Every structure is written in C-alpha cells, then in structure tokens.
Amino acid sequence: MRKTQYSRLSAFYFFYFAALGAFLPYWALYLKSLNFNANEIGELLAIVMVSKVASPYLFSWISDHIQKRLVIIQASMFVSVVVFAGVIPFQSYWWFAFVMAAFGFFWNAALPLYEALTLNHLEHDTSLYSSIRLWGSVGFIVVALVLPLIIGGSHISLLPLIILALLIANTVTTFLVDDRTPKSSHQSSQTHIIETLKKPIVLAFLFACFFQSLSHGAYYTFFTIYLEDHGYSRGFSGAMWALGVLAEVGLFIVMKRLLTKFSVCHLFAMALFITAIRWVMLALYVDSIVLLFISQLFHAASFGLFHACSIYLAHSLFPGRLQGRGQALYAGVSFGLGGTLGHLLSGYAWDSQGAIWTFLSSAIIALIGAIIASKYITKERLSGYANNT
Template sequence: MPYVRLSGIYFFYFSALGAFLPYWPLYLEGIGFDPIQIGQIMAIPAATKIVSPNLWGWLADHTGRTLRLIRWAAFSTFVAFCAVFWVRDYAGVVGVMLGFSFFWNAILPLFETITLGHLHGQAQRYSGIRMWGSIGFIAWVAALGKGLDGPFPVACLPQAVALLFGALWLNTLVVPSSGRENHGEGQGSLAGILKRPDVIAFFVANMLLQVAHGPYYVFFSVYLEEHGFDGAGIGQLWALGVFAEIVLFAGFHRLLRLASPRAILLGSLALSAARWLMIAWGVDHLAWLLIAQVLHAASFGAVHAVAIHLVHGYFRGPHHGKGQALYSSLSFGLGGALGSFLSGYGWEDWGPRGVYTAAAGCCLLALGVAWPRVGRSVA
C-alpha cells in the first residue's frame, strides 16, 4: 500500500484547509467586509459542495478515470484560486470562491474511493492515513497563527493558500490508482438504499451536525479576537482541537473494539452539544475553551470516522463512490452552507452566545434523529 503517497494528499489538502478556514474570515474582515458578507462568502465553499462531489462522482463512475479527474480538479483549484490576487471587491471574491471551491470540493470524495480501494476492504485502517490530514491542518494553523503576530500579515494569506494548492496538485501526480474503485457487487439499487429510514436518518443527522459547525468555522477566530486573543492564541486553540482529532484518528481502531460505531456516534453528538455551550458561555474562561477544543475529537473526528465506516457499510461495491459523494454534499455541503449562511445573520441578530447556543440545539436534534435507527444494521 502506498501509505506515504496516500497520506500526502490528505496532508496537503488539509494543510490548505488549515491555512484557509480559520483565517480567511480575518482576511475578509481586513479588506472591509461586514459579518453578513463574511457569512455569505464563507458559505460558498460549502454550497458548491452540494453539487460538486455528485457531479464529479458521476463523471468518475462513467469514465472509470477517477485519478485523472482528481489531478485535473487539483490543477484547476490552484489556477482558479490564483485569481484572488487581482480582486478585492465583493463580486470578485464571490467569483473566486465559486470557481476554486467547485474543483476543490471534488478532490476529497473521489480520493476517499482511491484510499479505500488500496485498503482492500479494511476500512478500520483509514484513520491511520487520514490523520496526516489533521497533522497538516494543525501545522499550518499553528504556524500562521504565530506568523500573524509577527512577520506574516493577514494580507499575505492568499499566497500561503495558493502555495499549498500547488503542492496538492503536484502530489496527485505521484499517487497510483488502486484499480478497485468500482469493484464488487452492490446491495440493491442506489434508490433502494436511499429510501432506507436508517440511511435517511444518517444523512439528516450529519447535515444537522455540520449546520452546528457553521459558526465555529466562520466566526470562531473573530469571536476569540473580540475577546482579547492574539493571533498566536487563536492559532493555538485551533491547533488544540485538531491535535485532539489526530489522537482520536490514531486510536480509532482501538476505540472500535470497545464500542460500536453507533454508540460512538451517539456519544459524540451529545458531547458536540456540550462543546458549543462551553464556547457560547465560557469564552472568557480559558479552561472551558480548552475543554471545548479537546471535544473537537468528538464533534468532528469521531463522527467523521464513524461516518466513513457507515458509508462503507451502507453503500457497497459500485455504489460506494456515490455514497461518499452524497455524504460529502449533504453534510459538509448542504449542512455547512446553511450553518455558514445562517450564522452570519444570527451573529448580527442574536449575538455570539445565541448563535453557539443554537448550534448546541442542532446537535441535540441530530442526536434525536440518529437515536432510533442509525448504525443498528452496520457492525
């Protein structure tokens, strides 16, 4: 198994995410955008994720050239993002975000099928490769957070992101195809799978969880800055969350021996609600923020690892790529877009505490949706 080359894709993909996600709202604020505009702009990558993975997944299924499509998508991401160097107005930034995110959002769902093909059905080994994405994220979020207080002004953020998109594209050129993406027999039609109540509940619960993450991804850095944190402190708190995620991924195969995927999912949703309440009401108490960031291991890491496991169980053989695309588009896409968009308006009308409290309510609603059925039929 080409462990290093597979891990490299996750490393550079999530390094770019670590440079972009925590600090892009600060960059947008620095060039004059207000909270509603920032929320709208940050909703665009999630919105394109509703369409992009499904379209590119369909192309991969019909051409059988998944890896070639990944390489083209990575190259197009780099080229489209570089247009940001020539625009600073709202319409121009929106256009850049639409362009690069349409291609960027295609890469990961397609690559998940390549990775799982190389794993030969041993989905529990996935977390050992995926954790390198978290390592890349934490490295860049910490480095840029420190740099913002010194030699690296936020105005230089586009150069860092473009550099990482270029490295991601170059790394796709050395990854081998697994040759197994579409092998195996499906269990019934795709429509039949999607009509199952447990599958519907799975997608709804994950969508609600990502709605709850919207104010975190869009406004957490702004929230901390408003409460006196400098760039290094902001970066360290982001890094702590992802470090907890790395520990979770590294030990997830052991966790599966102690608890079922269903139990891990339900427990993680409950802890996610607690996390947003701590951020809402404990932002002035460092201890609460530290605990909340450690809970990123539950709200993202554990839920995502379980979701990959459940998608692998729900969508077999030729349906697997479509299942990964649907998981990405409905949860991170639709859920993320709604969370980002609504948090911009909520930030103005309800204030930060109201928005994060509403996020906790979304997690409890997700727990109620998942409790009756999700994961009962998948070991």
Template structure:
C-alpha cells in the same frame, strides 16, 4: 499502473496529503478573518461561505462519476488542483464581494475533485494496505497543524492579506506532488446485482441518520466561519488561536488512532448520540465560557468526539448500510448533502445571527440547540446497521 516514477511514490503521496490539508489549515480557520479584513460584514461572510460551501453538494458526485468513467483518478485530481488554484488567485485582488464569490466558488468546486481521488490512488498504489495508508494519511493531519500555526504567525506578523500567499504556496506544492505521481488506472470490477440505490435513500432509518448529521453540520457553521473572529474579539492573539485549533486537531488524531477499539461491538446509536450530546455541551461552553483559556481548551479537546468520532461512526454507518456496489455513491451523497448542504445552510444562518460579533453567544446557543435536536434524532437509530439488511 502506467507511468514513469519521477519521485518515489510514497514520498509523493506524503507530500500530497501534507499540502492538501495544509491548505485547509489556512483556508478553514482563517478565511473568516481574511474576509473581515476585506471589510465584509458578518452577513456578507455568511452569504459568501454559504455559496462557496454549496458547491460541495454536487462537486463530489460529478468528479467521482468522471473518475469512474475514465478510470484515471490521478488526472482528475491533477486538473482539479490546477483549476482550484486558478480560482484561489481571485483572493489576491481586493475588488469586492462578487469577485470573491466567483473565485472562491470555483476554488471550492474544483477542490472537491482532489481528496476522494487521492484516497483511491493511494489505496491503488499500496494494494489496499490499510496500515501503510494510515501512516501516509497522518501526514495530512501534520500538515493541517503546521499550517494552522504558520497561519496564526503570518496573521500576527503581516496581517490578513498574507494568508492568500501562504495558501498559494501550499497549492503549488500540492500540484507538484500530484504531477510527480505515476499515472494510475483504476477500473471497477463487475459486481452482482444489488438493491436499488434510490430505494435505500428513502428508508426511514437512513432519512433519520441523514437528518441528524445534517442538523449537526449546521451547528458547526458558527465555529468554522467565525471562531477566529470570536477569539480575536475575546482578546486571544493569532498565535493563541493557532494553538487552540492545533489542540483540536491533535485530539482528532488521537481519536482516530483509537477508533477501531471504540467502535468495536458498540452500537451506532450509543456512540453517535453521545458525540452529538457532547457537541451540544461544546457549543454551550463557547457561548458562555470562552473568555476562560482553560474552558476554551477543554472545548477544543471535545473536537475528538464532536468531529473525529462522530465522523468515523458516520462513515461506518454508510459502509455497512450500502451494498459494496453503492458505497461510492453513498459516500458522495453523504459528503454533498451533509458537508455541502448542511454547511451552506448553517453558514448562511450564522451570518445572519452573528451581527458582527454582537450575536456571538446567541449564535452558539442556537448551535447547541441544533446539536441537541440532532442527539434526539440519533437516539432513534438502530443499535447495529447490519440489521437493516433483513428489511
């Protein structure tokens, strides 16, 4: 590790996680509302989000390869944060659809450089101490919740044009925290020969797993793209929407806390299929019961299963399926195809189906059907991934 400590390392890491997820606390829930305020139709919003999300297909692998080659993850995420902020500045100018597409695509592409390298850097500084890591990482969840609430307040008090400014402030804070970190040099150690990476991707069980995860991610698109618009049309205020999203994140935090116990000695097939089935129920509740605050809150609490538990189980699957040498590539492939590809296809489809709110219930009904199909695929998985090694 080289470099001079200009700020205690742990507070700098805490600030970085808080700011990074704080930006997402504004960007993810309220971007659809912001674009609607700019006069874009639901179809335009779907197309824009599909293009922006598609940049996440290749972004993680490119930045991971660059960081691995240079061995300097701190520099990669510093440049990623600066260039992402430059892309974000396009949102300050109301110059139509094309500028937003170009600017937000650049933002999304460079944004993918940050979190994976921040995770690598954090473990490097903490000497792989997972207990300290979990405490530092929780500051990200706190940042998300705080900025969801702040975003809802800004929206209610100053309108949608205030949101780019709030996100830009957090991006400045993120850049500051990253440049206060001492430089880290992380070099890969030589490892033994392992099975071919591409041969692992072609195995039927992995194709089934990825197909289920891809379809489930597609089903999330109406929620990510249009939930704030949906809540507004149902009569919920910006503060109400912020509280609802914060409730989902709190459920996610609790689920992550108990994840080790939940996954211990339980099959991936059982846990994933239950999570996917609950996701189907969640989208049905949004389609037909969202007018009721009680049922809407219950559906948000189900985020613990549909995202937190399902995502953690998928991460365990990747870690167990790929040999150690291939895990970073496996994670990048998963992130790019599922969150990039699945999110992009889902956003485009949701934009067509939403019809400026007229097709909201139908869109969530189709999302529920996709989650149901993902459940059937998950039921085809083996109970324990380690059994695949004998194939």
C-alpha cells in the same frame, strides 16, 4: 499495504488539510481586513461550501461510470489552483463570490473521491483509514500554529499566496499514487442509488450528518473573531485551532481500538451528543481558559470521531460502484448543504442575535442530529442492512 503507498496516500491529506488550516481559521480575518462585514463574510464562506452540495456527487457519478477516479482528482485539483489564483488581482465582493464559487466547485470535488480511493487501497482493512487520515490533521496543526507567526500584525495580505502554495503542493501529491477501483464493482453495479437512498438507515445517516455540520457553522466562520473579541491574541487563537485538531489526531490514533470495543453506530451518536455540549461550553464559558481548552479537546469527538464513523458508515451503506457517490453524498449533504447553511445563517445570527445565542442554537441543532442517530442508526439496523445488500 506497502509503506511507500501509505506515505503517498497520507501526503495528499497532509497538504489538503494544511490548505484548509490556512483557509478555515484565517480567511474570515482576511476578508475582514478587506472591510467586508459579518454578513458578507458569512456569505462568501457559504459560497465555498455550497458547491459541496452538487460538485462531489457530479464528479463521483462520472468517476463511478468511467472508472478513472484518479484522473478526475488530478484535474479537479489542478483547476482549483488556477481558479484560486484569481483572488490575488481583484478584491471586490462580486469578484470574490465568483472566484469562491468556482474554486469550491473543483476543490470540494477532490476529497470525497480521494476518500473512496483510499478505502479501495485498504480493501478489507478499512480500520487503517484513521492512521492515514490523521496526517491531514497534522498538516492542519502545523499551519494553524505557524501561520500566525507569518501573518501576524499587518501581514494578513500574504494569506492568499500561502494558500495557493499549499494547493499546488497538494496537486503534486495526486500524481504520486496509483488508481484503484473497487473489486466488487461488477457485483454491485445493479444497485441503484435511488433504492439505497430510500432505506431508513441511509436517510437517518444523511440527516444526522446534515445537522452536525449545520451546527458547526458559527464555529468555523467566527471562532477566531470570537476569541479576538474576548481579548485573546491571534497567536492564542491559532493555538486553540491547533489544540482542537491535535485532539482529533489523538482520536484517529485510537480509532481502530475503539472500533474493536464499541459499535460504530454508538460512537457516531456519542460524537453528536458531545458536540452539543461543546457549543454550550463555548457559548457560556469562553472567558474561562480552562473550559475553553476542554471545549477544544471535544473537537476529538465533534469532528474526529464523527468524521471517522461517517466514513465507515458511508463505506458500508454505499457498496461497490456506489462508493464514490456514497462518499460524495456524505460530503454534499453534510459539509455542503449543512456547512453552507451553517456559514450563511451564522453570519446573519451573529449580527442580529449575538455570539451566545448563535452558539446555543448550534447546540440545539447538534442535539437534533444526536437524537436521530441514537434512534435510527443502530448496530442491529446496520447489520440487517448489510445482510440485504
């Protein structure tokens, strides 16, 4: 791959996850500053995620049929910018719900399409994916560290403008890359998505992804609030977010070497088991800085390792013209359905059951996903599946 193309592909990830780095850790705080309660915060964040259930698949279905993937990415990013600007003039619950639904519908559609585009650029050297994707983690880290210096104290009201600027930059990067369609698209055109979804290994993969993202709901919704409730500063909270993503960057750097030594199936199951341990530590030992640091380092596995393995598995399980829809199904079932229910249920559990039981419940959910992965997603099953497609 040419260095110029590598840089341009990486730029999209940098700004996409920089925007996420502003949104995910701090949007709940912004909503809290507008006097929304925990239930409302959970609902508004869930609304953003619920669009991931349908919109990525809808846009990917269109893309796989008209073979204009990049145009659809550009359009979805442009509309997401216009829609997000709507949070600035009005601040009622129902207006926010409408804007978050529309914003999520278009913004969430872009990433799975771009994942497929990136893998098509890489062709057979998909192990390079992690070295490109790590720039998204770098963007997240930069924003997570710098943003508290800007919005600290009474300046949280600047957050929507900052996110909007990052979304605009992200949109610009989509005009710097070339479109690329899969070379095997004609050969695989007869493969029907329903037939693929009937395969046990595909179903197991989607269920495991669902439970993994469901378990992250409390973390993504309330982690910053949780730390502040235990006496930590906003700057420290930002540093903890950055530490987790820094660990994720380290994972992406060594991912290619890990894949030469271990099966992607084993790594996938390991990621889910470590996630369960992470939520137990966060539930019981948040007041121990050392154990809190360790639990954040586990983000390397709970997101970095999990996501990298999921991208490889989705690419293998959904070949040819199904690639776009495969990535969309992964995003929709995992971050869409699982993420939506995670945000929603954690919001209700936080007030009724408390933080400790909410995170312990998250650990149980992650453990269910780990058991499914270790039993049904094996190297032998994956090899057999590949030989039959």
